[in-house]
Amino acid sequence: MKTHTSILPADHVLEMYQVLTSDGDVREDLEGRIDESLMLKMYENMVLVRAFDRKSLILQRQGRLGTYAPFEGQEASQVGSAMALSPGDWLFPTYRDHAAAITHGQPLMRVFLYWMGHMEGTVCPEGKKIMPYCVPIATQMLHAVGTAWASKLKGEKNVSIAYFGDGASSEGDFHEALNFAGVYKAPVIFFCQNNGFAISTPFARQSASRTIAQRAAAYDIKGVRVDGNDIFAVWLTVKEAIERGLAGEGPTLIEAVTFRYGAHTTADDPTKYRDQETLSQEWRTKRDPILRLRMFLEKRDLWDEKREIQLQKEVSEKIDAAFQEAMNYPKSQPDDMFRHVYADTPWQIREQQQEFHRVCKKDGIKA
Amino acid sequence: MSRQLTIIQAIKEALDQKMAEDQRVMLLGEDIGVNGGVFRATEGLLEKYGSARVVDTPLAESGIVGSAIGLALNGMIPVVEIQFLAFIYPGFEQIVSHAARMRFRTRGQFHVPLVIRTPYGAGIRGPELHSESVESFFVHTPGLKVVVPSNPYDAKGMLISAIEDPDPVIFLEPTRTYRAFKEEVPEEMYRVPLGKARVIQEGNDLSIFAWGAMLRVAMNAAKQIEQEKGWSCEVIDLRSLYPLDRDTIIQSVQKTGRACVVHEAHKTMGVGAEIISLINDEALMYLKAPVKRITGFDVPVPQFTIEDSYLPTEQRIKEGIVETILF
Ligand SMILES: Cc1ncc(C[n+]2csc(CCOP(=O)(O)OP(=O)(O)O)c2C)c(N)n1
Numbered sequence: 001m002k003t004h005t006s007i008l009p010a011d012h013v014l015e016m017y018q019v020l021t022s023d024g025d026v027r028e029d030l031e032g033r034i035d036e037s038l039m040l041k042m043y044e045n046m047v048l049v050r051a052f053d054r055k056s057l058i059l060q061r062q063g064r065l066g067t068y069a070p071f072e073g074q075e076a077s078q079v080g081s082a083m084a085l086s087p088g089d090w091l092f093p094t095y096r097d098h099a100a101a102i103t104h105g106q107p108l109m110r111v112f113l114y115w116m117g118h119m120e121g122t123v124c125p126e127g128k129k130i131m132p133y134c135v136p137i138a139t140q141m142l143h144a145v146g147t148a149w150a151s152k153l154k155g156e157k158n159v160s161i162a163y164f165g166d167g168a169s170s171e172g173d174f175h176e177a178l179n180f181a182g183v184y185k186a187p188v189i190f191f192c193q194n195n196g197f198a199i200s201t202p203f204a205r206q207s208a209s210r211t212i213a214q215r216a217a218a219y220d221i222k223g224v225r226v227d228g229n230d231i232f233a234v235w236l237t238v239k240e241a242i243e244r245g246l247a248g249e250g251p252t253l254i255e256a257v258t259f260r261y262g263a264h265t266t267a268d269d270p271t272k273y274r275d276q277e278t279l280s281q282e283w284r285t286k287r288d289p290i291l292r293l294r295m296f297l298e299k300r301d302l303w304d305e306k307r308e309i310q311l312q313k314e315v316s317e318k319i320d321a322a323f324q325e326a327m328n329y330p331k332s333q334p335d336d337m338f339r340h341v342y343a344d345t346p347w348q349i350r351e352q353q354q355e356f357h358r359v360c361k362k363d364g365i366k367a
Numbered sequence: 368m369s370r371q372l373t374i375i376q377a378i379k380e381a382l383d384q385k386m387a388e389d390q391r392v393m394l395l396g397e398d399i400g401v402n403g404g405v406f407r408a409t410e411g412l413l414e415k416y417g418s419a420r421v422v423d424t425p426l427a428e429s430g431i432v433g434s435a436i437g438l439a440l441n442g443m444i445p446v447v448e449i450q451f452l453a454f455i456y457p458g459f460e461q462i463v464s465h466a467a468r469m470r471f472r473t474r475g476q477f478h479v480p481l482v483i484r485t486p487y488g489a490g491i492r493g494p495e496l497h498s499e500s501v502e503s504f505f506v507h508t509p510g511l512k513v514v515v516p517s518n519p520y521d522a523k524g525m526l527i528s529a530i531e532d533p534d535p536v537i538f539l540e541p542t543r544t545y546r547a548f549k550e551e552v553p554e555e556m557y558r559v560p561l562g563k564a565r566v567i568q569e570g571n572d573l574s575i576f577a578w579g580a581m582l583r584v585a586m587n588a589a590k591q592i593e594q595e596k597g598w599s600c601e602v603i604d605l606r607s608l609y610p611l612d613r614d615t616i617i618q619s620v621q622k623t624g625r626a627c628v629v630h631e632a633h634k635t636m637g638v639g640a641e642i643i644s645l646i647n648d649e650a651l652m653y654l655k656a657p658v659k660r661i662t663g664f665d666v667p668v669p670q671f672t673i674e675d676s677y678l679p680t681e682q683r684i685k686e687g688i689v690e691t692i693l694f
Pocket of ligand 1: 135165166167168264
């Protein structure tokens, strides 16, 4: 078996764009491109979502959340890309992209509701275009093509972004989405987080192409390979993709090369198929997206231990408050399942609901 | 004013009038633009509305349905044509996992006003997989509406209703009847409400429930039975399989006390089973005989040389009627 999948695959196929090095230095002059307040916001957002992710894992182990899909390690990809968006842009996340959703405006409380199995966990704030976490792989990519296409038809200056993993690039919908978007020059961004694994399947077993970004060439659209643990590179790349889309130049396929430290989900045991300790440790010490930005900020005297302690405290209070709010949120009632199936509830559903109530009442169960 | 139109012409007129009236309506499909659709249901619309609204898509059904879902989410009203019903399978996931569920998943925040039109059914001497009748797949999926016109008047009125409906509608067009006959169709816009069956012929001895291309076969069988035996059958075109017009079904069975369901879809788990179950629930005490199903068989629709043997025929329907009445 070829081993082109290792952590940072051979770069001779498509070079990987990097701005912020692992040591916290920058390779490019950022003057006028990313201002300091934005850099600090990037850091704060990444710290927030990491703390959220860790808290969720603990809550899941305590039985207070259902199965959960962690993303620790992928913060720069998710936060950096979502921070490049405008408030009216459409965001299509997978089950793992709560950091992107949160960054684009999904309240932490809602994300908790979702993982608590609450019917209202998929609702986004009024006026926002954050779609429910997509479970069937790659299917949401086409929806993003459609919303972007409609934006273009309506003359609205909005883009759509679809998140997906390396495994998703094998599905038919991935290809259909790239093809459609190319034909209609839809302002859509396909944002792949290549974390090296689709559950247990390493990328070498997923695909013979060495990179995902190179697939863009087949559809004659723009493809970019970027260090997914480098939030500057991610942000700049997505910004550029947005500009390209809005200028009528069509879609962009972005492959963000990254790694997820933990399991696929809380129901999964990665030690069965990968050298969990070694791989995670290597990425944590050498490539962590948050550590890297912190080193950069400290070198520039924008950050210090005191501010860190303060931020950690604020973040943890914010998360606890959101969880409390989710706990106090009115629980979903069985009745909720009979709602929102159609605009007008047909007689079948109405009567099944009545029957359910009748039986519950007889059995003394609260419906 | 009305003119005589075929089903195809009536469908084209509905699309044309809705596109003229509402800028949000757009058509997507394979070969629907320049070619006007393999059955010409969209002929002339490209010239009239341009390639931004009449879209010849790449050959990819998941792509068509999936991107139409996005278009619908963002304010357009896509009307998709799938060339033949059996070619909907690559797009099936998008229909059942997304189009049908978006309203439910977002608690009413987003919905998908999408129409998927597709020719279906046997009797056209088509190659393999051009003759399927698998409406149950969609009827079984909460969130979808499934409707089947059987004549030009309904085709136009129901398609206009489907386009105006806020939910995704699977609009099944019986291929065999596309050009089989003409009927008076008013020129103006009118609507035939979804969810309402139509009594085609009143009768006292037995109720026949059918839809699509089977309607005319059932009507012929009923006429012959009347001549041969003097029994009068009430023939009902269900038109809408979900939602289902329960009242019309039950009232008819209460009057006649006997029923046959005729459909060309496979027997097991076909819509006929559901109708019988409904009659058991609501009109058992009125029944003088078990309700009979005359259907296609639980086999793939065979090659065209023996296609007619698969389909319910007038003879099979007549025998079903006789058996039920003499029970
Ligand atoms: C259509 C479909 N097939 C299979 C699955 C089961 N499944 C869930 S996640 C997953 C792996 C996805 O890997 P990838 O796309 O790389 O994303 P990641 O989870 O690594 O972020 C699989 C096979 C699914 N959700 N949908």
